[in-house]
Amino acid sequence: MTRVETIHRAIRHVYEAALEPHGWTSAIDSVAEVCGAHKAMLHAQAVEMPFLAISVGFDGDEARRLQREFETRLPDWIKTIPVGKALRQTSAISDADFRRSDIYREAIRPAGGFYGIVAPLIRDPDQQVLFSMGRDLGKADFSDDDLAAASLIVPHLTTALQVRNRLAAADLRAKGAYDVITQLNIGVILLDAAMRLIFANHCAEALARSCDGLLLTGQGVSAARPSDAKNLRDAIATAIGLNNSGRDVSEAAMRAQVPMRCYLARRPPRLPLVVRVLPVSESDVREGISAGTRAALFVIELDKPAGIEPIVLAATFHLTRREATLAALLAQGIELAEAASRSGIGIGTARGYLKQILAKTDTHRQAELVSLLLRGGLQMTR
Template sequence: MTHVEEIHFAIRRIYEAALFPENWPSALASVTEAIGGYKALLTEKTPGAAGRSFSSGFEVENASRLQREFETRLPDWIRAIPVGAPMRQSSMISDAAFRRSEIYNETIRPFYGGFYGIVAPLAQHPGRRAYFSVCRHLGAPDFSDDDLEAAKLIVPHLKTALEVQGRLEAADLRTQGVLDVITQLNVGVILFDAALRPVFVNPCAEAIAARRDGLLLSRQAVAATLHLDTEGLRRVMKAALAWHDVSRDGSVVATRTGAPERCYLSRRPPRPPLVVLVVPLCTTGLTSAWNSDARAVLFVMEPDSASGLEQMVLIETFQLTRREAALASLLARGIDLPDTAARLGIGIGTARGYLKQVLAKTGTHRQAELVALLLRSACMAGGVTTAPNSTVPCSHRSDSRGQ
C-alpha cells in the first residue's frame, strides 16, 4: 500500500467510525500508521457530560490520564494552535521547554515513554472541546514534513467525522424523546411499511382497535370494521406510499412535501366516524427508533373524545385569544377547518384568519405542523380528559370532506 493509499484508507476508516464508534480504535490505528506515529489519542468534552476518548496504542488507564490532562490543564501552547490545523509540538514549544513542562514530566514521560508529537484541536470553545494527538516513542526522530502533510490531509476529516457522530447521537436522543411523547399521546399513531403492515402502534391506537369499532389491527394489516371503509383506508395508505416511488422524477421527490391523506372509519351509531390522516415518512432519522421499514404514519382520532388540550393552556402558552384557542383545540382533534368554523359559528374566512394568527403565534407554517405541536403540548400538559359525545352525526361524513 502506497502512502497515498494509506491516507485514503485511514480517511475511509474515520467515517466508518463516525457511524460505528466502536471502530474508532482501529480507525486511529490506520491514522497513526498513515502519519508515521506510534500512538494516537482522540478526546472530546462537552459541558455537563463525561469526557470521552478513543485511542490506539495506549493502555486504557494511560489514555484516560492523558484525556484528563487535555480536560483540566491544557498547555497554553496547545491552546494557541488554530482549530483544525495540526502542528508539530516542536514548532510550538522548544524541546528544552517541553522537557520541563508538567504534561511531559507528570504524564507523558512516566506513562507513555514518548516525546515528539503532532497535536490538532478539533473544537475549542466553551460548548465543546476536542483534540487529536499522535506521538512517537522517546528517542525516535521528530515527525517529518511529509508526516505533517499527511496529518493536514487527515485532520479535517477527523473534525468532520466527530461533528457527524455528534449530530447522529443528538438525533438519536431527539428520536427517543419523540418516541416517548408519541407513546403517551391520546391520538392513535400507527407506522406501517411498504406492504401496509403495522410496524409500530402506540397504546392509544391499540386501545381504539381493541374496541373493534371502526379500526382493526393485526400483525399483518390495518383494516376497518366495514369492508368499504377498509378499501378507502388502504387507498389512502397506498397514496402515501407513492411519495416514496423512486421511479418518479428525482426533483419532484426532493421538493414535494408529503401531503396528508384523509379518510373516515364508520363506528356504531351514534358515535361519529374515526378520522384518519396518513402522512408519508422520510426513511431515515425518526423511523429508525421504531423500525427502519416504516414508510408512513397513520393518525387515528376520535372526534367525540377530548384531545387533552386545555384551552387555558393554549392561551397561556402561546398567548392565543379564547377564539383562537377554541379553533386550535378543535383542529387538534382532527376536525377540519370548515367543520371547525361551523362548530364555532363563524364563517370559513374568519376561521382562516384565526388560523393565520395561530400559526404566527405558535411559530408554525402549516396546519399539519400546528397540529403536531398542539398534540405534543397536550401530552406535556397532563394527559387525557374525557368529554361528552360529539353532536356531529355520522351523516355528515363525506368522501370529499377535507381533501
C-alpha cells in the same frame, strides 16, 4: 502497502467511523500507523453531543490521565495551535520545557511517551475536539513526511466528526419527537407511501393488541372487519394520493369520493374507533420524524373516559378545589347524585357547587358545561 495507500485506507476508515461509532478505534489506529505513531487519542467534548474519547496504545489509566489533562489544564501551547492544523510539539515547545510541563509529568511520562503531533479539530464554546499522536520515549521525533501525512488526514477527521455530530443531533431530535408522540393519549400511526408501518405509539399498539377494531400487521394497518379494512385502506390511499396530486383542485374531488375519516367497529357494547387520516408531504415532515412518512393516522376511542385534571379546571375557570373535582366527574358522564357521593358531599351541596360552576364557566345547563369541558379540557398525554 505504500504510504499513499495507507493514507487512503485511513481516510476511508475515518469516514466509516462517522457512520459506525464502533469504527473510531480502527480509524484512529489507521491514522497512527500512517504517521508511525505508537499512541493516539481523539478527545471530543460537546455541550449537546455524546462525549467521545478514543485512544490506541494507552492502557485505561494512561488514557484517563491524558483525558484529564486535556479537560482541566490544556497547555497554552496547544491552545494557540490554529484549528485544523497539525503541529509537532517540538515546533511549539522545547524538549526541556516539555519535560517540566504538567502534561508530560502527569500523563505522557507515565505512559512511556515523549514526541508528539497535536491537531485541534474543532474549537468553539460548545465543542472542543483534539487529536494527538505520540511516540514512545527514546524514539525519534516525527519527520516532515509524517507531519505532511497527518496534515492530509486532519481535514477528513474534522469532516467526519461534523457528520457524526449531525447524525447524533438528528437522533436526538428524532428521539424527542417520537417521545412526544409516544405519550399522546390517542393512537398515532405513521405510514410511508406504500402504506407500510413506520411508527405506532403505545396507545395505537395497545388498541391493536386487543384485536378489537384496529389491527397492525407486518404490511401496515388494517381493521377487524373486512368492510372497515377496505374503508381504511381507501382513506389512506386518498391521503397519500393527495401528495402525488400536488393538492390541486383534484383534492376536492378526491375528498368527495373517499372521506379521510372512517370508523372501525368494535365488539358490543364498545363504541367504534374514529380514525382520521392526514396526508403528509415531504415538505410537511418536521425534524425528528421519518422523512418517509406520507400519512398520519389518529385513532380516537369515543368511549374512553375524559382525562380532565381538576387542577387544570381550577386554574382555567377559577374554581375551588371541590368545584373542580365535581366538574371533572361530571365531564366523565357521571350523574350529579353519583358525583356528589364520590365527592363526599350531599346532593344539595352538589347543586350549589354546580350553580357556581355554571356561573364561572358562563354556561347555563349541565350538558352545556360538559360539552365545554370536553372541548377544552381533553387530556392528550398519558
